[in-house]
Amino acid sequence: MTRAPTATALPDDHAARRGLWLGALGVVIFALTFPMTRLAVGPSEAPQLPPAFVTAGRAAGAGLLSLVYLGITGAPRPTRRELPALLLSALGTVIGFPLGIALALREVPAMHAAVVTGVLPLATAAVAAWALRQRASTGFWACALLGCALVLTFAWQQGGGALSMADGWLLLAVASAAGGYVAGARVAAERPAEQVISWVLALSLPLTAPLAWAWWPTEPASTAAWGGFAYVTLFSMWLGFFAWYRGLALGGTLRVSQVQLLQPFLALLFAVPVLGERLEPATLGFALAVLGVVVLGRRLPVRSAARAGR
Template identity: 80%
Template sequence: MPSAVATAPRVDATQRGLMLGALGVVIFALTFPMTRLAVGPQDAPQLPPAFVTAGRAAGAGLLSLLYLWLTGAPRPQRQHLVALGLSALGTVVGFPLGIALALREVPAMHAAVVTGVLPLATAAIAAAALRQRASAGFWICAVAGCALVLAFAFREGGGRLTTADGWLLMAVLSASGGYVAGAKLATQMPAEQVISWVLCLSLPLTLPAAWFSWPTQPVAASAWWGFGYVTLFSMWLGFFAWYRGLALGGTLRVSQVQLLQPFLALLFAVPVLGETLEPTTVLFALAVLATVVIGKRMPVQAPGHRAAATRSNATTDPTA
């Protein structure tokens, strides 16, 4: 009986982490079609990729500044600055810039499947940085899911990778490093404060960059709608759910939910951009879903995770 009582909070935290991670993935899945709306294709360019990158971070940074002031959030301590800087490099600069440049050249569906390797990259970096250990079965499922999305990307790209694919892979590496740094911080402070401080500390860079890259030509209203979404949701609110989910459920396990992100992005690209969804895409989506479900059941050991989850639960759960 005592052991059952002792493990109950951990199980509850894991499930809540998975649900919050899934919510973050749904929000992030719309990033690709919305970014495509914002930058436009090569034959009908809209907002400059540099402006979308800097402007979305600057806008979210100003919202974060207001949020931190209204909530009276304490300033980050000196030992937090390195992780905040790494998170900013990955999530504020690397990932947004990579996808903005790539989406000028390729459709949102192509970008979605190439970035399907993000969960494996996140899990690999987490294993090294956070000293988390997963079973062989977990890694088999992760590799199988990533192999599926890569096979889909090569199939759609005619068996080759383009310059845009290079930008997308850079975005993947940037985001995975930023996610791990943010997840580590989310065990020490509320997740909402993590992304907000990341964005605030980036303002000296993002505000001038947004000003100097401001579009000089008229753009369609849809481009501004896309820009508004990636600013409010992709750059800010989505991380509220994502970082808290990673902290509660464990970075290795929750990151695998992101295997579904490229296929959700494919589905969203149909109504938002009018792109065509092929039956093959549905088959790949079902196969990836199977790897996520099976992988979620595989054992994951995260040294110190129980204590971290308990601290995070006490500091970030508004019902606690």
């Protein structure tokens, strides 16, 4: 049986391009998470589904779908070596990130959450550099920092020079997702990405299913709220990772993670038709600037630690 390359191996040009496109598809799917979560939980003045239920319920629903998928495809069980990374991915992507954004989006608009979490690509790259022993050029890091600075500047301007209390939850979500993404990408280098997220969700079921049942909403919610919940269950929590983990594994975690710099601006665009939030003209200017940084950054060298030491 041929073994897939490890997450620290250098991708060839074809794999890198494919990984970039798959990563971009995952980002588009994830960008809708913010407006859909806002629909699900509702604002503080008109609450819908409880944030705790949205967190556990979306993971439990996706976990049940994962069990069906794993059974139909006959996917092999995780090895003892894979289990720590799968559990770490579950901690970050199943619990930490969804809970952080659900709590925050009860208090702030989707646009605010989108721009604050724009630091996620840099956080993911930093975790990848430490955990996967990947090394990038100074120019690559300069591009990552510039993109992060653009996102933070936009967030600061939109916030009127101040950050809300919900920003703490959003930053916790960023830290959780960065660790979860890198852990999942390590396993996705050795087995199909769809198996990785499915096993992450299946292993989480003993925790998420009872919590979803315990936190089932006692007050009625709107059809739109349940629609938002359905989206984050099927797409944000499950299908989006099919593309995202495979993209990270094929294109390199450091490089592909920078595509996520575009996620806040896509979320801003989606918030207009979904939530009716107003799109300011400055958003398009920042989006184009970030896009230029991402295109430049992906052209700069990324090396594994082994090759960097030669």
